[in-house]
Amino acid sequence: MLAGQVVVGWLSSSSFALMVLFGSLRPSAAYFGLTGSEPLTILPLTTEMEEAATKAHYKVCDRLKLEKKQRRMCRRDPGVAETLMEAISMSALECQYQFRFERWNCTLEGRYRASLLKRGFKETAFLYAISSAGLTHALAKACSAGRLERCTCDEAPDLENREAWQWGGCGDNLKYSNKFVKEFLGKKSSKDLRARVDFHNNLVGMKVIKAGVETTCKCHGVSGSCTVRTCWRQLSPFHEVGKQLKQKYESSLKVGSTTNEATGEAGDIPPPRRALGSSGPGTDPLPRTPDLVHLDDSPSFCLASRFSPGTAGRKCYKDKNCESMCCGRGHNTQSRVVTRPCQCQVRWCCYVECKQCTQREEVYTCKD
C-alpha cells in the first residue's frame, strides 16, 4: 500500500492559513440567511466585498435583498452589514459540514434552495434554525469584538455574582444580539401555520445559542492562587451549535401538512408562507417544544429533482453510508494514488518539515 517515495518539503507556517471557499450559489426567495432572498453568489467574502463593507455598506445591504425594516437596520451601521454577511457565510458552511454524509448535502444552489423553502420539510426547518442561530452568534461576537456601534461587551449579570468574583473580561453580548435578531426577523404572525413554524424554528436556533453560553474565568494572583478571578460569558463554538441543530433535525416533530395530493405536485406555485384554511391543521396550536418542527415529509433526495441534484456521483464511505447514500443503486470503486504531506514536524524556528507519502486509496461513488 505505501510506496516509499520520500521528499522533504519546506512549508512556511503561513501556508496553513486556509480560506474555506464554497461553490457558486444562486438566488431565490424568502427570509434571511440561508432562507433569504439574497443571492448567495455574493459569498464568500472577498477582499473586494470587505472593502465595500467598510466604504459603502449601503451597497452590501442592497445586495442582501433585505426587507424594508431589515434594510434600515442593516444601513445604520457598517458593522451590521458586515456581520450579516458573516452570519450567512457561517450558517452555509456549517450546514454543509453537518450534512456532508447525508443524501441532502445542504445544496444551496438557487433553484434547489428556493424549492425547499417553498415547502416545510425537516431540511427547511434546519435552514431556518441555522440561519437565526448564525445571525445571533455572529452579532453577539461582533459586539464583544467592538465591531458594532450600538453594542459592546456583555454586562455583568447580577450584583451577587459580582461579589463572588470580579466580573470582567469582555463577554459575548447575547442580550443585544437576541433583541436585534427578534426585531430583524420579525414578529410571530398568528394565523398562518407555515409562518408560525418558521418563527418557531428561528427561535429554536436562538435558544440553542443561549443554552450554549458558558462562563469562562481566568485566575489572577500569585502563581495561580486565584485570589482574584475575572469572568465573562462566552458562546460555544458554532460547530457545537450546528451539531445540536443537526440532532434536532433528526428528531424534528411533524406538526401538520401544507400539502394535499393536488398541491404536493404543484409545490412551485404556492408562496412560502400561505395561510391554511380553518378546517386544516392550521388552527391547531404548535406544541410547545424545544425541537424543530416541520410540516411535510421529506423527499428521498436519491434522484435529481427540484429539491436536490440527487446522489449519483456522490462520494460515500464503504461500510458506513454507501448503502443509504446510494439508495440501493450500488457504488463504483476507483483506486487512485494520492500523495500528501505526512509525519510533519515543527522545526525551530519557524518552519514545518514534512515527508511526502504516497498511498493507494479507494474512492467510492454512488452509481447513477
Ligand SMILES: *[C@@H]1O[C@H](CO)[C@@H](O)[C@H](O)[C@H]1NC(C)=O
Ligand atoms: C453536494 O452534492 C452534489 C452532488 O449531488 C455536489 O455536486 C455538490 O458539490 C455537493 N455539495 C457540497 C457542498 O458538498
